[in-house]
Amino acid sequence: MLFHRRPSRLLVTSLVTFSAAALVGCGAPGASGGAPDRFVVIDAEELGRFNPLTGHGGNGESKIYESLYRVAEGQDDRIPDAVPVLAEGAPEPVDGDLGHWRVKTRKGVTFSDGTPFGPEDVAATYNAVVDPKFASPIAANFDFLRTAQVAGPDTVDFLLNGAYGDVPHRLFLAIAPSESLAAPGPADKLPLGDHPVGTGPYALTELRPDQVVLTARDGYWGTKPQVKTFVVRRTDDEKARAAQLAGSADGTRLSPALARAVAKDGYRTVVSKANDWLGVTLPSGNPVAGDAAVRLALNLGVDRGAMVRDILQGEGTPVSTLVTPLFGDAYDPAQDFTFDADRARKVLDDAGWRVGADGIRQRDGRRAQFDVAYYPTETLRRDLTMATVSDAKKIGVEMKPVAVEKSTMTPQYLAGTAFLLGGGGQPYTVDTQLYPKFHSRYAAKGVGSKWDNASDYVNPEVDKALEAARVERDPAKRAKLYRDFQAAYHAAPGMLALVSENHVYVLRDNGWQFGATALEPHSHGVAWGPWYSLARWTRK
Amino acid sequence: MTRSRRARIGRLAVRRLLFGVPLVLVVSLAAFALASASPFDPLDAYLGGSGDGYTEAEREVLRHTLGLDQSWISAWWHWISGAVTGDFGYSRAYHEPVAQVLAERLGWTALLGFAGSVVAVVLACALGITAGLRAGGFADKVISAIAVVLQAVPPFIVALGAVLLFAVTLRLFPTSGLTDPGEPITAASAARHLVLPALVLGVSQVPWLALGLREAITGAMGSDAVRGAHARGLPTRVVHSGHVLPMASAPFFALIGGRLPELLVGATVVETVFAWPGLGDATVDSARALDFPLLAIVTVLTVGLVVAGNLAADAAAIAVDPRIEADG
Numbered sequence: 001m002l003f004h005r006r007p008s009r010l011l012v013t014s015l016v017t018f019s020a021a022a023l024v025g026c027g028a029p030g031a032s033g034g035a036p037d038r039f040v041v042i043d044a045e046e047l048g049r050f051n052p053l054t055g056h057g058g059n060g061e062s063k064i065y066e067s068l069y070r071v072a073e074g075q076d077d078r079i080p081d082a083v084p085v086l087a088e089g090a091p092e093p094v095d096g097d098l099g100h101w102r103v104k105t106r107k108g109v110t111f112s113d114g115t116p117f118g119p120e121d122v123a124a125t126y127n128a129v130v131d132p133k134f135a136s137p138i139a140a141n142f143d144f145l146r147t148a149q150v151a152g153p154d155t156v157d158f159l160l161n162g163a164y165g166d167v168p169h170r171l172f173l174a175i176a177p178s179e180s181l182a183a184p185g186p187a188d189k190l191p192l193g194d195h196p197v198g199t200g201p202y203a204l205t206e207l208r209p210d211q212v213v214l215t216a217r218d219g220y221w222g223t224k225p226q227v228k229t230f231v232v233r234r235t236d237d238e239k240a241r242a243a244q245l246a247g248s249a250d251g252t253r254l255s256p257a258l259a260r261a262v263a264k265d266g267y268r269t270v271v272s273k274a275n276d277w278l279g280v281t282l283p284s285g286n287p288v289a290g291d292a293a294v295r296l297a298l299n300l301g302v303d304r305g306a307m308v309r310d311i312l313q314g315e316g317t318p319v320s321t322l323v324t325p326l327f328g329d330a331y332d333p334a335q336d337f338t339f340d341a342d343r344a345r346k347v348l349d350d351a352g353w354r355v356g357a358d359g360i361r362q363r364d365g366r367r368a369q370f371d372v373a374y375y376p377t378e379t380l381r382r383d384l385t386m387a388t389v390s391d392a393k394k395i396g397v398e399m400k401p402v403a404v405e406k407s408t409m410t411p412q413y414l415a416g417t418a419f420l421l422g423g424g425g426q427p428y429t430v431d432t433q434l435y436p437k438f439h440s441r442y443a444a445k446g447v448g449s450k451w452d453n454a455s456d457y458v459n460p461e462v463d464k465a466l467e468a469a470r471v472e473r474d475p476a477k478r479a480k481l482y483r484d485f486q487a488a489y490h491a492a493p494g495m496l497a498l499v500s501e502n503h504v505y506v507l508r509d510n511g512w513q514f515g516a517t518a519l520e521p522h523s524h525g526v527a528w529g530p531w532y533s534l535a536r537w538t539r540k
Numbered sequence: 541m542t543r544s545r546r547a548r549i550g551r552l553a554v555r556r557l558l559f560g561v562p563l564v565l566v567v568s569l570a571a572f573a574l575a576s577a578s579p580f581d582p583l584d585a586y587l588g589g590s591g592d593g594y595t596e597a598e599r600e601v602l603r604h605t606l607g608l609d610q611s612w613i614s615a616w617w618h619w620i621s622g623a624v625t626g627d628f629g630y631s632r633a634y635h636e637p638v639a640q641v642l643a644e645r646l647g648w649t650a651l652l653g654f655a656g657s658v659v660a661v662v663l664a665c666a667l668g669i670t671a672g673l674r675a676g677g678f679a680d681k682v683i684s685a686i687a688v689v690l691q692a693v694p695p696f697i698v699a700l701g702a703v704l705l706f707a708v709t710l711r712l713f714p715t716s717g718l719t720d721p722g723e724p725i726t727a728a729s730a731a732r733h734l735v736l737p738a739l740v741l742g743v744s745q746v747p748w749l750a751l752g753l754r755e756a757i758t759g760a761m762g763s764d765a766v767r768g769a770h771a772r773g774l775p776t777r778v779v780h781s782g783h784v785l786p787m788a789s790a791p792f793f794a795l796i797g798g799r800l801p802e803l804l805v806g807a808t809v810v811e812t813v814f815a816w817p818g819l820g821d822a823t824v825d826s827a828r829a830l831d832f833p834l835l836a837i838v839t840v841l842t843v844g845l846v847v848a849g850n851l852a853a854d855a856a857a858i859a860v861d862p863r864i865e866a867d868g
Contacts, residue, residue, distance in 0.1 A: 040721040042815075046825070049635065055588065135605040137587040140594050186606055188586065188635045208725075209644045209817030210717045231722040233815055240716075240813040243703040247715030405579035411596065449594050 037228040042252040050196035053187035057174030061527040065174035065198030074516035076273035082168035098163035119156035124178035133184035201535040251507030256313040274520035275427030279497035293351030301344035329479035335486035361396040369398040376403035457494030505529035576612035585829035629833030649818030659742025664749030672757025691747035699813040716815035756788035790857040797853025
């Protein structure tokens with residue numbers, strides 16, 4: 001028995017035990033940089049969600065699946081082109097009907113289980129995503145689609161719910177074999193999640209709770225990747241990820257400040273531009289926030305540049321209208337709001353909002369005061385809320401920050417309370433960015449999600465421009481219509497857009513050469529950043 | 541050990557197990573009720589980042605298709621009636637049957653928990669006895685101070701500090717996972733990867749146990765029996781090993797038994813930092829996603845651990861100290 005020994009001997013025994021344990025552990029720690037054709041990354045997401053219907057690979061970032069089109073990399077200063085992958089060429093409207101599009105599919109492609117790929121797989125995947133029986137969490141992104149059908153050998157047709165001009169940018173869904181979707185049921189229970197079968201350059205060779213191993217596939221129709229093995233591990237906490245990076249991994253995603261601290265001694269940062277914006281709703285249902293003069297004054301009175309500099313550590317861009325330089329000719333820099341607190345004060349003075357004794361304005365006995373709700377658990381949203389509150393106070397508007405849970409965000413609550421909103425999940429068309437956010441159709445109760453036009457903004461000129469642009473095929477004319485939108489919005493803004501954040505990755509500089517990153521949506525992780533083009537990496 | 545003592549332990553075990561069944565029912569019921577009162581919406585967890593695009597009406601349809609619209613009491617009934625037949629349901633958080641989540645993770649948590657408790661008990665014994673037998677001395681002061689400081693430092697910081705010191709700087713141990721990246725699981729690599737998380741998990745429990753043992757020993761030192769033994773002229777060594785330590789061990793065992801569930805809590809943090817694929821992580825994930833079936837089984841396992849821990853502590857106390865009547 002332990003207790004019948006002398007204490008000093010006990011101590012010695014236990015120390016010896018520990019030294020022995022330490023010696024056992026004395027082998028070389030995992031020098032993953034050593035294997036020349038292997039790359040190890042740490043993700044923050046749960047491992048093994050390989051189901052296209054639950055959102056895997058929705059923009060061509062999957063290593064296992066491919067889509068008809070993917071986002072082009074190296075074009076992060078504008079909406080990237082849609083590069084054909086499983087499609088041959090661009091989609092064509094049938095007989096000029098913008099509600100009926102035809103896509104030619106690639107010949108000679110096989111899935112990783114050996115079965116051939118064809119248009120029936122495309123049709124099956126798209127139909128499954130919009131079929132309520134599959135309860136796909138990404139179905140809302142495809143509300144434009146009525147059905148997809150095989151229209152001949154290597155041809156698939158998309159029948160839409162109305163005319164829609166910018167179709168290739170909506171066809172990024174990862175394609176699964178039709179056999180795997182034969183039995184409808186909730187998407188998260190499909191075997192595809194754990195046993196993915198795709199046409200992509202990698203196949204899943206190991207799925208463990210602590211690691212996923214992807215291996216370059218024999219029989220891939222394209223060029224076989226030079227990175228033979230891609231290992232993904234998972235750690236939710238970013239400080240732990242930063243610590244593990246030095247030991248056993250080659251790359252991960254971190255916040256800008258932490259990334260900069262870690263990126264030395266053989267590591268470097270890669271910044272991906274993203275369209276991942278944040279802004280404050282100013283609901284019409286609130287007598288102060290919905291007031292035209294207050295809306296305009298706040299847009300003039302917040303210092304977006306300072307928010308990018310201090311809160312995002314420079315890794316982002318100011319956003320005024322949700323249209324940014326990324327949108328190319330559709331962007332009109334003249335319609336951005338520049339920080340001008342004096343003009344903001346004048347706008348409020350002219351509208352009859354007089355400064356009271358406590359520095360807060362009043363009009364007709366009403367204080368210029370309203371609540372702004374935010375999620376306290378998200379530091380970026382919290383910091384932006386506080387910066388906005390501080391800027392607003394300087395022009396005599398009192399915004400009271402209220403920390404809330406997601407469940408508080410009922411449509412009724414949002415109709416009267418300003419809220420720090422994030423967006424940009426589907427950044428690859430201007431239409432998906434603007435139409436649901438500003439068209440008055442979504443101001444009506446019960447239309448769209450509660451986040452759509454959360455300010456209940458009604459502006460007939462804005463409606464007109466958005467409707468015309470949606471069905472305009474001529475890119476130059478469409479760009480002009482979006483510039484018209486910005487002018488109309490600038491004159492009478494509907495919310496307070498603030499900034500868009502970039503995504504920062506850190507990776508070991510171990511001899512791999514890769515091209516530019518792709519413009520990223522809100523989603524991010526080790527499928528993105530430099531790893532978006534993993535299959536095309538080369539050795540230096 | 542005498543036959544009567546063994547019989548007493550047996551009766552104790554049977555009574556506790558009989559008590560455990562209704563306890564599991566009540567606790568699982570409470571877990572469902574509390575979880576349903578939480579502000580999280582399981583549908584938001586399911587929809588992830590893409591939940592923003594749905595109308596309220598569409599959300600209701602999804603809720604129905606996914607079976608998320610049933611009340612917590614019917615969800616509990618569904619779960620408990622399935623569990624009795626061995627069907628633990630489907631985990632929404634992991635997109636896998638609960639049985640599979642358990643099969644993949646329970647063993648790793650058990651291994652980490654066992655290794656951690658060995659570390660904790662061995663260290664606590666060494667430090668607690670050293671400090672207790674020479675209470676007020678230099679060693680006691682140092683050990684008590686270290687224990688108090690360590691107790692005040694969050695396990696998360698201890699874990700990150702250990703990674704930075706032993707893995708990143710000294711390169712003695714790997715930082716994370718069960719194996720080196722991309723390698724298959726072998727006993728040697730799992731053992732090597734276990735050392736650091738087990739040390740951290742164990743060390744995080746040491747302050748309570750060591751200070752508790754120290755208190756028990758100083759208490760026993762002041763007791764009449766020990767004073768009597770000294771008075772009878774027994775050598776110090778005999779007094780310590782024959783009187784003080786057996787007297788102090790009963791409360792120490794009780795403390796260990798009571799702290800066992802803490803290992804699971806500590807494991808949550810340690811598993812996160814070391815990317816150890818156990819149930820600790822799953823506990824947090826299932827709670828956030830309102831993954832009822834997984835949350836329920838994790839809760840029940842924790843209850844089981846509490847009951848088993850206390851039972852083991854009491855049984856050990858009966859075994860070492862003849863004066864103890866246990867449950868009586």
